Amino acid sequence: MKRRSRLWSVLLELALIAAAAVESLTTLEWATPWESGLAIAAAVGLIFRRRWPWLSLLLAVPAFTLNLATLAGLASLFSVAVRERRRWRLVTTGAVVFVLAAVPWWGWTSPNYTILSIVYAALYAAAPIAFGLLVRTRRELFDRIHDLEQVRRSERARIASDVLVEERTRIAREMHDVVSHQVSLIAVQAGAIQVQTEEPGTKRMAVTIRSLASRTLDELRDMVTLLRAETGHAPLAPQPTVDDLDRLIADSGIAVTSAIELPDGLPAPVQRAIYRTVQEGLTNARKHAPGAAVDVRAEASADEVTVVIRNARPARTSDSSWSSAGHGLVGLSERAELLNGSLLTEDAPTRFTLTFRAPY
CATH class of the missing domain: 3.30.565.10 (Histidine kinase-like ATPase, C-terminal domain)
Structure with a gap:
């Protein structure tokens, strides 16, 4: 998706430069050589409008002042409005463009033409800046939405972590209250058998059962401690090697x-x-x-x-009552x-x- 969007952006940029170049080349038929040179320079300046919009605007100023490169002037002024965050610079730039576009440098003609020139200059200066501010605001809004989505994902992850901690605590409590109780009873019963029996084989088996039950309790305590530790830094007994x-x-x-x-x-x-x-x-x-x-x-x-x-x-098949999941x-x-x-x-x-x- 991003690659396709970037491709369309490049194609649009090439189309804009091509249109500005065609507009500047048409001046070769009726303008003087140096005026055509100014128009071509304005079109070439569009190559730098994304990285250096002020340079693009400066190259376009002489041409659009003489009404030679309208498209290049509009595009470069739009790029300045998108990139420049200081409002006073935008206001000053808009005023300068308005003056340069409104004043007929070749001399005043009729009052009607003067009024049309002023309206045209106002639109020429205000429209690119307004559109540039709109695009920049839209981008900032998308960035803000993206940041909010990141915050929401982080919040969901935190809630999931809290639920996990709560579930781990519940499991630890069940293990401690139920399993450890049963294993403790096994150890106690094995100890009782060890004390009461006189048969050596039974006594050894009772000792083994009691030892295994005690070790199981130790490991169970470590597991309970691990489950209850949110950060994993709780003190644990040495793990087996x-x-x-x-x-x-x-x-x-x-x-x-x-x-x-x-x-x-x-x-x-x-x-x-x-x-x-x-x-x-x-x-x-x-x-x-x-x-x-x-x-x-x-x-x-x-x-x-x-x-x-x-x-x-x-x-033969074991008839043991052991169950396994x-x-x-x-x-x-x-x-x-x-x-x-x-x-x-x-x-x-x-x-x-x-x-x-x-x-x-």
Whole structure:
């Protein structure tokens, strides 16, 4: 749209210069050479009317004073009115143009002709200036409307941000009031089992459940703090890194075969994504393939990290009451996209594979 408007503007400018040139060339038939030269100079001055309107007007003044270049004088005076913001200059310029156009420099003739000359000069001076002021006012109005639209967009963005903050606060409150309460009960019940039971295996399981519940509460508090922080500068606990993978695997309660070969100094977002990928893979295996073996592989090439988690399908369909909405994989996909990476799942008849890749 802007390109088309600019093209029309250029074509209009060329047409105006061409018309002024034709008008000036017609003076060759009846005017003296120096008068024709003044008319041609006025037409050439239109080339500069957008950038230097005063120069264009000065070149046109001698010609329109002698009634040799009407079109060039009107166009240059219009350009001055569009560009010049000081009113006193416009008033002075209009008065000078009126005088130059009204006074018959070749001598007074009849009174009727004098009156017509004065009316013609008034229109010649006032019309371009009035039209130029109208165009400038229109442009300023469009600029003001554009600014108002920008303000409206900013206001809508602020309202959307306020709604988002309110929704995040509501979610944080629900997580704190409901989820943390349930996890706390799990930790308490696991502690009670740990104290009451005498069986070593049950005691170890209770210790693991209580430890996982406590860690979940810590992470939940961090998430609640993050959701409630509008600026993102709230103090948070240290986020997990690849150094925490060994403990994550050990506490999973699953038979895991791991081979993790990652370099030091990986970016923090990449390390968190790797940790969450392994965490989600272990959680899915525990939910949907209980008792199945899990293999975790993590390696890095020159510019990319790859994490592959495979678990075998269970011998029979699990009757576990775990429910899943798929939010974990969706969140991992969003993490991968933010890192310009990818998350792939392969649901084969004998195994399930989760593959995460990201550059670093």
